[in-house]
Amino acid sequence: DAMVIQNPRYQVTQFGKPVTLSCSQTLNHNVMYWYQQKSSQAPKLLFHYYDKDFNNEADTPDNFQSRRPNTSFCFLDIRSPGLGDAAMYLCATSREVTGGPNTEAFFGQGTRLTVV
Amino acid sequence: GEDVEQSLFLSVREGDSSVINCTYTDSSSTYLYWYKQEPGAGLQLLTYIFSNMDMKQDQRLTVLLNKKDKHLSLRIADTQTGDSAIYFCAELVPDSNYQLIWGAGTKLIIKP
Numbered sequence: 001d002a003m004v005i006q007n008p009r010y011q012v013t014q015f016g017k018p019v020t021l022s023c024s025q026t027l028n029h030n031v032m033y034w035y036q037q038k039s040s041q042a043p044k045l046l047f048h049y050y051d052k053d054f055n056n057e058a059d060t061p062d063n064f065q066s067r068r069p070n071t072s073f074c075f076l077d078i079r080s081p082g083l084g085d086a087a088m089y090l091c092a093t094s095r096e097v098t099g100g101p102n103t104e105a106f107f108g109q110g111t112r113l114t115v116v
Numbered sequence: 117g118e119d120v121e122q123s124l125f126l127s128v129r130e131g132d133s134s135v136i137n138c139t140y141t142d143s144s145s146t147y148l149y150w151y152k153q154e155p156g157a158g159l160q161l162l163t164y165i166f167s168n169m170d171m172k173q174d175q176r177l178t179v180l181l182n183k184k185d186k187h188l189s190l191r192i193a194d195t196q197t198g199d200s201a202i203y204f205c206a207e208l209v210p211d212s213n214y215q216l217i218w219g220a221g222t223k224l225i226i227k228p
Contacts, residue, residue, distance in 0.1 A: 006158075040124075042204060042218035043159070057215075090158055097215075103147065103208060105216065107158040 003027050006091050006108035013081050013115055021076040021111045023091030031097050032074040033105065034066060035090040043090055049074060050097055078113075086115045122205055122219035129227045134192040136222045138205030141186060145207040148181060150190045153202045153221070162190070162203075192224075200226045 005024050013019040023032065031050050035043035047056045049068045063085070065077040078085055088110045095102035119141045128134045140148070145167050151159040165172045165179045165188070172179045178191040192199055205219040 004158075040221075042220050045215055048215075092159075104149065104161050104164055105159075106161065107151075109158040110156075112156070 004091060004093055004106050004108035006089075006111050008111060009109060011111055011113050013078075013113065015083065015115055016080050019078050019081055019113070021078075021089050021091075021113070023074045023076070023108055024072050025074075025091075025093045025106075026072070027093055027095075027106065028071060029093035029095050029106075030071075031094045032068060033092040033094075034064075034074070034076045035092065037088045037090055037110070039087075046076070048097070081113070081115045083115050086113055088112050120205055120207055120217050120219040122203075122222045124220065125223050125225065127225040127227060128195050130195060130197060132195055134190075134195045134199065134224055136190045136192075136203050136205075136224065138188040138190075138219055139186055140188065140205075140207050140217070142207065142209045142217070143183070143186065145209050147208040148179075148188050149206045149208070149216070150177075150179065151204040151206060153204065155201075159204065195224075195226060197226050197228075200224055 003026050007022050033048040034046045037043040045057050046060045063079050068074045090110045091108045092105040094105045122138050147164050149164040150162045152162050153159050163174050163177050165181050170181050176193045180189045202221040202223050204221045206216040
């Protein structure tokens with residue numbers, strides 16, 4: 001059974017048109033992450049939530065925002081997508097962020113975003 | 117700064133063992149992970165090793181950790197076509213606010 005679910009799997013948006021990607025989890029994990037992965041590259045962490053606490057990476061553009069209305073759901077909002085934002089967006093969860101066995105991250109299948 | 121390096125490609129024959137290597141720079145790593153990514157899919161956690169261990173075996177997978185050389189390897193015994201994927205090494209470093217530091221991934225190509 002899928003534990004981290006991302007919708008949709010594929011999203012096409014127009015240049016400059018706001019788009020929202022969604023992620024839900026059935027694991028009841030405290031932490032939810034959003035990663036951006038471009039072709040043939042490692043995933044790049046954009047931000048994460050520990051419960052309701054939002055943690056932004058220093059180099060994440062302001063164009064990217066996130067919301068976590070409850071434990072199960074987390075959204076990635078791209079306010080004005082540019083061509084350079086076309087990528088796979090991966091959502092992940094973990095029980096904790098501190099070091100320990102509970103820090104392993106479980107990933108969703110990803111949403112591939114195309115900007116036209 | 118933190119850095120994790122992997123070869124970009126590895127080609128092996130079906131039935132042989134695959135050994136995917138990873139080197140890292142930060143000696144304060146607590147956990148090191150191997151993730152598998154099939155084409156167009158998310159990342160699947162394969163296995164992880166705690167930094168005070170030097171070996172972990174899980175069915176066809178063997179992880180070796182050499183802390184002195186900061187070298188991590190993943191051995192896949194009896195490689196099958198279903199093992200064809202990109203394998204990412206990642207380390208958990210306390211000084212990086214406990215975020216994962218990722219390698220660029222090794223694409224495993226299986227030859228018949």
